[in-house]
Amino acid sequence: MQRSAYAPWIWLFPAGALLIPFFLLPLAIVVRNSVYFDDPQGLTVPAFTTANYLKVLTDPYYVKVLSNTLLVAAISTVVSLLVAFPFAQFVVRTSDSARNLLLWCVYVPLYVSVIMRAFGWTIILADSGLINHLLLRLGLIDAPLRMLFEAEGMMVGMIHRYLPLMIIPLITALQKIDGNLLKASGNLGASGARTFLRVTLPMSVPGMVAGGQLVFAGVLSDYAMPALMGSTKFQLIAPAIYYEAITNSSWALAGAMATVVLGLVASFLIAANLLLKRLAPWALTL
């Protein structure tokens, strides 16, 4: 409003007053704690060490937790993309009323409590659950398949939780493609497949990148799904961080694990943005 140089800073003040003490400061403390010592009384001793990182990155237990988490995040991102793309294309091409209904079906799960979604999946995937009941009835299996409290079942819950976050940016990206471009490509003699590869696919890159960022970062640090549907034999990093911090009072070690997660998420976001700049220089990034 006012034309003074400090006007924007007045408008930014409330957000700064929340984000500096309750976002920036805590993150800085986690990074600081990660280079301190844990002492047996559960205190952190302020003396520099890299031992926590050494442990997180070389000890077989922590390496396994980290590789499990990266594996689940990578698989969930790829599967979400493969599932979401044809669906998003269908939504963009369909009639207005059908599109609104489908969008509603995508938005609702996003705002339904995670607990309810996990509860629903436990009923569906349990040893005596819906799927096993059906397969036994059809005579396709003799004994129930074990899916719940295994990595596979948890991954289904994870993909269900994050799929809408892939679908929505993809729809936004596909909606922006001018239909005349597709017609022009066809008129110039390109086959449907060639038009898809040379026009639709490159122009949907911004949506894929935005969706990929949300799904990958979400799965990488998800606590609820592994806690409610996961296996103790297949640990993920978020519950492991909570365990080290709260149960073991190993604050420095938990700090190192958290910093590694932070670093992974940050480098993924940056790499995805760089990729976007190369592949789709016209698109604005997050």
Add this chain to the structure above:
Amino acid sequence: MSQPDDTQRNGTALRLYAAAVVVFLLLPIAVAAAVAFNNGERPDFPPAQMSLRWFASVLHSDLLMDGLCKSVIIAVASTVLSAVAGSAAAIAINHHRFAGRTLIQTFLMLPIALPAIVLGLGMLFSLPMLGLNVGLVAATLGHAVLGIPYVIAMVLASLANFDRSLERASLNLGVGPARTFFRITLPHIRPGVIAGAIAAFLLSMDNISLSLFITRNDTLPLRLMQHMLSYTDPSVAAMSVMLLLISLVLLPFIARTRLG
């Protein structure tokens, strides 16, 4: 996109595929909702006998009702903070050009992308430094941080087609900046503020990974999680159905802004 024509029509296979995705998205919610109406002790699907007994049981559970109360307090208070801070920040970004604007905008959106579990771990240490303890106040401040980016995104969307000459005309006519804001700017961004606030409210009501560290494990999602890990009765489903109704009432407000 233009009108669908022969080159871009949805075939039967694609229709079936879309239906399958919709079933995947909604099935667990529908199953959990159906289970809530069980009459027995176990979460059978489909329920052998229907009843509302688990709804009554949830409404009489001190643990869950206390959790609901705390979650609502935290969600309402943090939503107000996010709405004020996020709307003001969106105006700063939309109306002004200043040094470090892009950097600040990126920073403001970071709470969406960075893991809440890391934030929670850090807050356990930063809260005592600021003279605070885990509990309602800490949870309100923490959840407010997570809500800010959602409000900013929605308010920026509603500012996209805002004609700033209206503000200038008002100021030129001698109306003060505060009055101009409340009479011109705020009415224009109201749908964005409401949509952002509702998103922030629903996310706060459902937060687990940050609340784990900064509450006494007494918010509704944490109580439900503990219940689900120790008992296999339909009460989690019954409580979820009640929360689902809240979401369904509030969701149209978000969708309207998001989808234009």
